[in-house]
Amino acid sequence: MANEMPMRQGYGLALADYGAADDRVVVLDADTSSSTLSCYFGERFPQRFINVGIAEPCMVDVAVGLALEGWVPFVNGFAALVALRALEQIRTCVGYGRANVKIAAGYAGLSDYKDGPTHHSITDIAILRAIPAMTVIVAADAAEAAAWVPLVAEYDGPVYLRLSRAETIAVHQPGQSLAIGRGIVRRAGADVTLVSAGAMVGRSLLAAAELAREGIDARVLELHTIKPLDRDLLCQAAEETGALVTAEEHSVVGGLGGAVAEALCDARPAPLERVGIQDTFTRTAPDPDSLMDAYGLAVSDIVAAAKRALRRKEARA
């Protein structure tokens, strides 16, 4: 697999660069800055870097106070901890109180493979997207994570930016168009649509290549913004291909697959197969790729799901 720099590094460097361009940005971390790489910002702008210690709820509340006074705070931490420990702060003070806080949730999905299930974040998308007023974005690779930083900072409102610790397959070209709420067609195709986000975008492209060898023409959509979902692009794909697969580094409960299922059943029902972690806790592993493979996120799982979706489509015809 063609790897580039780890996503966290792309994010951390971009955040530090953006700090020079926008003096409203303040960066908070909960004693994980040398892991999330928010430390790059801290080294360049110590006056605008705040380490709250191991206290994610406090970090979010302090960020709310800063946001109400016109600063643009990026809070950084491990997704599994920020999304759960600070959830009430996020719901009440960031969401309901509508504070302009940017939650950069690092180490998401299974990317903290070595620490195990306590640090695997497989429910955060489901939780965060249920909060009104929250925008939920999943970055696919280092270049995309970097490109999100200015867009998220300049957007007026709360954002959950989901980041990985890992090196993911490179899919995004620097300078390529990127916008909140607007999905990207990563590969054209007419037979079936593979809808993905995060690390699964690259895997979906590999799956599409494998399907092509078997004569199946798969479209690959990257719906990086889980909320608000690009319903137009999704429904167009449902209309034109008639069968879909979602692929996500998250539980199949309530994540991208859930969001896509909701949108399709509202607007354009079509056979849908969901690739994700099958409502189970995970395990510690020696590397992220083998862990993803072990929990049903392998390229071959996407290929098999595409074939199931196609069979269902043909059964309807």
Place this chain on the structure above:
Amino acid sequence: MPHYGESLIAEIEERARELRLDSLRMIYQRQAGHPGGSLSAAEIMAALHFCHLRLDPSNPSWPERDRFILSKGHASALLYSALARRGYFPLDDLERWGELACHLQGHPDRLKTPGVEMTSGVLGHGIAIGAGMALAGRMRGQAYGVYVLLGDGECQGGIVWEGAMFAAKYCLANLTAIVDCNDVQLDGPVHEVLPLEPFAEKWRAHNWAVIEINGHNVRQILEALDLAGEIHDRPTVILARTTKGKGVSFMENDAHWHGVAPNEEQYQRALRELKGGA
């Protein structure tokens, strides 16, 4: 520090009585709300909103205003009364509290009600959010103060102490917390449900300056707020010892009146006591 004359003290005491009457009327009319913790904090609220805080009700977002967060957001009736009487919105709005179309929510909502600095109602957030606001002010060289009113039961939650440690790390002297220490929470006495004492020592151990006062003594409240302004190396907490349900004999020190509205007979009796000064 300023000297407060008897007439000013009497005026603030009268304001506190108005806030109590408003709060009870609002809770009675709506048959919902929190009388006990509204009555206990009436002098604190009156001293802040009618004397100490620098506010401009005609310009709620005036950059130089002092920031006030009602961290014990369930005492919303008291805050709404103070804001209305301070001129942020018409007094008549108080009679519509809880109506679907009214801007006054069960708990304060910064996006709906003018003068509400921060949405609250879930306990514990005030210190950490206030610390963020205080740090923000210092980073921009702004002179405003940040004031947070908490309940004592609220301090059972860990987020309060996370915020306290954070404020101490940054020596946020522009942050002042006032704890309405009425020793009663929903389920019973605070010292039985989960004891806080030694409470002052807890704050001192978190590197806060501590001032202990009688929270129904307006002069003590005003002087404590001034004294907090003289402390330049750390945040200050004012532990205001109060009586839950203060001013209504049958509500005083009784957990039943934490979140229950009076019936008509009880309401009339309460009015007689408050109006008669009994």
